[in-house]
Amino acid sequence: MKKIKICRCDDRLIHGQVNYKWLEYYRVKKIIIINKKIANDVIEKGIIRLATPKNIDLEIIDEQELLKNDDFFDEESLVLVKELKTIEFLLENSIEIEILNIGRIPTGIGRTIFKNNIYLSEEEKIILERIRQTETKIICNSTPEEEEELL
Numbered sequence: 365m366k367k368i369k370i371c372r373c374d375d376r377l378i379h380g381q382v383n384y385k386w387l388e389y390y391r392v393k394k395i396i397i398i399n400k401k402i403a404n405d406v407i408e409k410g411i412i413r414l415a416t417p418k419n420i421d422l423e424i425i426d427e428q429e430l431l432k433n434d435d436f437f438d439e440e441s442l443v444l445v446k447e448l449k450t451i452e453f454l455l456e457n458s459i460e461i462e463i464l465n466i467g468r469i470p471t472g473i474g475r476t477i478f479k480n481n482i483y484l485s486e487e488e489k490i491i492l493e494r495i496r497q498t499e500t501k502i503i504c505n506s507t508p509e510e511e512e513e514l515l
Contacts, residue, residue, distance in 0.1 A: 366437050368460070370463045371443040373451060377412065394442070395422050397443075431457055469483055472485075
């Protein structure tokens with residue numbers, strides 16, 4: 365079975381907390397962003413590459429590409445996604461996730477606050493409950509220095 369060590373769900377993807385906290389904490393050498401829209405948008409990919417530290421490899425792929433290639437599953441990679449739907453897709457396709465860090469899911473119409481900076485729709489609450497039924501450890505820390513908040 366394929367396994368992702370650490371995955372972070374945060375609509376901002378790469379930003380200061382990721383670059384200066386999580387990469388060092390998990391000793392990451394590669395970031396893998398799973399997002400179909402970004403994988404097919406040359407401009408957005410370029411902006412993300414500019415935000416990525418120079419010593420970190422970056423892959424921006426869609427979900428199907430991840431399923432086809434075992435090179436994305438290693439101990440030194442951080443997988444970044446924008447939505448819980450992507451996590452659900454991975455689990456449905458027999459990809460285990462050891463640790464899921466939920467950083468930020470923004471507010472919007474039909475969303476209610478779940479925890480700090482995490483606003484969920486009814487569909488996302490159902491998805492989160494499905495994720496909880498797996499062996500995935502779910503944490504909701506903004507940075508590694510915060511006391512680990514298990515879900």
